[in-house]
Amino acid sequence: MSYWPLVGIALVVIGFALRFNPLLVVAVAAVVTGLLGGLELVPVIEALGKAFNDNRYISVTWIILPVIGLLERYGLQQRARTLIESVRGATMGRLLLLYLGFRQITAAIGMKDIGGHPQTVRPLIAPMAEAAAEKSHGELAEDDREQVLGMAAATDNVGLFFGEDIFFAIASILLIQGVFESYGYPLTPLQLSVWAIPTAICAFIIHGGRVLNFDRRLGQRTGKAGGVA
Numbered sequence: 667m668s669y670w671p672l673v674g675i676a677l678v679v680i681g682f683a684l685r686f687n688p689l690l691v692v693a694v695a696a697v698v699t700g701l702l703g704g705l706e707l708v709p710v711i712e713a714l715g716k717a718f719n720d721n722r723y724i725s726v727t728w729i730i731l732p733v734i735g736l737l738e739r740y741g742l743q744q745r746a747r748t749l750i751e752s753v754r755g756a757t758m759g760r761l762l763l764l765y766l767g768f769r770q771i772t773a774a775i776g777m778k779d780i781g782g783h784p785q786t787v788r789p790l791i792a793p794m795a796e797a798a799a800e801k802s803h804g805e806l807a808e809d810d811r812e813q814v815l816g817m818a819a820a821t822d823n824v825g826l827f828f829g830e831d832i833f834f835a836i837a838s839i840l841l842i843q844g845v846f847e848s849y850g851y852p853l854t855p856l857q858l859s860v861w862a863i864p865t866a867i868c869a870f871i872i873h874g875g876r877v878l879n880f881d882r883r884l885g886q887r888t889g890k891a892g893g894v895a
Contacts (some may be wrong), residue, residue: 674699742789747797758799758814759881762821763874765791769825770866774832781822792818803885810884817880819875828869831862 674695687758700710750756772780797820798804830836834855846853
């Protein structure tokens, strides 16, 4: 057995440690591993091309990034901030609570890609939450602003994680079904989905409480109570 192909792993570690371009590091490591494994250069490239073609649906995700970049370039975040500032009674807590419910419901019916960090949180929810917090509490300190952005991202995570299990055709439900069936407990995906509803409700209550409590504490730190939801 030859251990030379393991050099590819070392290249990945070194490349990431030196902060080289991750895509370039992985591609070079794959080619080096193939060559050290006894393959010719052309078969190695063919294998990489076949793997990309077989999993090309993954690359569709990247199509949205230039679109989001263009929208931000032409003022999407500023428009989002202006919109939330014009809504009477809008607070950061209420905004994130509303988004949490929206994220859970849409994920529960299989629309898990309708939200997300690149396409929704960064260009819309985060700047709107920041604007709502500033509207209620005044100018934020840098640490407070970072916590607002982090809470916006966490809200998306919680909503998706505890909402998608209600959708019976999701991969996690099918995996759970397979595990139970292997131990002699035959359950349908629908049965598992139904029992995910109480967990989703608890997640909504717990994280919703965290969001509202954070809004209150933010108001106390800034000396303004206008953001108490």
